[in-house]
Amino acid sequence: MDTLVRGGTVVLESGRLRADVLIRGSRVAGLLDPRESAGFKARVIDASDLLVLPGGVDVHTHIGIQFGDFKTRDDFGSATRAAAFGGTTSLLEFAFPEPGEDPAEAVERRISQASGQAVIDFGFHAAIAQHADADALAGIERAAKLGAPTVKVFTAYRGIMMLELGDVMAVMREAAKARSLVMVHAETEAIVERAVGELRERGIADARHHPQARPGIAELDAARSVLRLAAETGAAVYLVHVTLPEVAEEIARARADGVRAYGETCPHYLFLDESVYSTPHGERFVCSPPMRSAAAARGLWRTLGTSLTGVHSDHCCFDSEQKKVYASDSTRIPPGLPGVETRMPLLISAALSGRLSMPDVVRLCSSEPARLFGMQGKGSLLPGMDADLIVVDPRARHRLDGLHMATDYTPFAGMEIRGRIETVVAGGKVLVSAGRWVGEKPAGRYIRRRRLEA
Ligand SMILES: [Zn+2]
Missing domain, CATH: 2.30.40.10 (Urease, subunit C, domain 1)
Structure with a gap:
């Protein structure tokens, strides 16, 4: 019927x-x-x-992943159910290769993990971590053939995820050929390492000082480099979790120069600011990049729908016990915030309060991501x-x-x-x-x- x-x-x-x-x-x-x-x-x-x-489309979640000693508390069953309660009816997740796997094999493994568990439709981004060797690069085209024409890279997290800029550029060349979108976590590791070292010397590398450990200049510097590499290689590039209006402006400038440059932010960078790290459980807010000043958060709102075309959760489901274990060393706190269920309610609430229009919410959380990420049938x-x-x-x-x-x-x-x-x-x-x-x-x-x- x-x-x-x-x-x-x-x-x-x-x-x-x-x-x-x-x-x-x-x-x-x-x-x-x-x-x-x-x-x-x-x-x-x-x-x-x-x-x-239209149901929400969340293109940035982390479900059932390991970080150091910690595994997120959810799986595809519980995370997609929570997503649905929060008005999100499709999501895109990452497929980080395990040792010996190429990006396409990782996508296949993740598809079989989610199948039969997920209560909403799902897709995957390929990813390349640490070394962009020939196998990994060839995996970009293979992943695109499997319906995963996006590849995630990191300029941060040395020894875990980080690619050197030369490797990022190699990924971009291959991605341009495969018509895949390169998603970048942009923070310059050397700047972060220096900042963390200085905080450690002073004995204050704790959650309270997390914003100083990953300063805004690290994000701005990496964003500029990455956008220049995109211009050089002809790749389409998407900066994940933009926290600063200055970075959004760099994206807009690159686009005006003909680069296919896009960016998203997340609800926590819009609705919260760095004052959360001074609250009694500051460790619960540790994510990378960190929340910035209240002025930066206000500035980000003005970039929505113009330089930034999406608001996504960056959902990472650790609990308060896991966040607490290394509260005195912010580099060891498992980073990321739970949010797949709260993204749409927060944005809808903002629209009902007049901060943006309801069609803007649809465009940012559903239509535009569905288009950019090639999700036929979604977003309208x-x-x-x-x-x-x-x-x-x-x-x-x-x-x-x-x-x-x-x-x-x-x-x-x-x-x-x-x-x-x-x-x-x-x-x-x-x-x-x-x-x-x-x-x-x-x-x-x-x-x-x-x-x-x-
Ligand atoms: Zn993320």
Whole structure:
């Protein structure tokens, strides 16, 4: 039987319209004039006085990964369920190669891990860590053939992830040929190492001083280098977790010069600032790069939708026990914050408070990432698209508690949230109804993504 989401206001990136959404199978079959759909025989989801948005697309999560002594507390089952509760109906995860694996083999291994567990659709980014040898470079094309036309590299984390700039450039040359997007964690390791060394000498390399350990200049310096290498090689480049408006401006400048340069930021860089490190549990906020000044956070808001085209979670699900073990040495605290469930509620709340428009939220969290990352069927509710949608009550107010991520804290505890996600539909199936889980067995499918346009 068809499903009809009736009586709501549909929000697309282009604007709002009063329409009923007709779902047939796993797709949107039509956006109907409410008068037209009156006599329709269908299962009805009542969206009267509510907003209907395309489901969120989160292109930056870390699920079930190891960092040093610590493994994140979640797996594809729990993380995608939490994502769905938070209005995200598809996500892109990373496939870091294990010793002896090339990037494409890592993608295949991760696909089989997620299959049968994920409750929403998922895809993977290839990744190259430490050395860009011939096998790794050849893996970029092989991964693209598997539907993973993106490759992640790091200029930071020496001995774990870091590539030297020469290797980054080699990756870019191959990626340009394969029409893959190069995603870069940009922080200059040498600047971080120097800063950490100085803090250690003074005996204060703890969570409280985390912002000084990874100063803004490290991010700005690496971003500039990487953007220049992209100009040189013709690669398309995407800077993950941008924390500074100055870096966003560098991206905009590169784009004006003809470089295919893009960037995202994350909710924690918009809604929090470095003062969190002086709170009693500063270690819970340790992530790389760190939160910056309140002025930088305000500046970032102004770059949304122009120089930065996405807001993604960088979800990393450690719990407060794991964060606490090395609180006195910020370099050993497992970095990253849980956030796959809180991204959409925070952005929707910001829109309802007038900080941006609701179509902006759709564009930043759904439509633009779906386009850039080649996710056909995602990011819109036009006929023929996947029936991934959320129904939001714009009048509800609540606090971020009772979350479903496999951890015991949220960095956004106590924040008042406007709007509540009442219903979540993924692939035509209702997963959440009246805020309760009603999904059946995991039906998330692997998203075979398209390469960049030539
Ligand atoms: Zn990340």
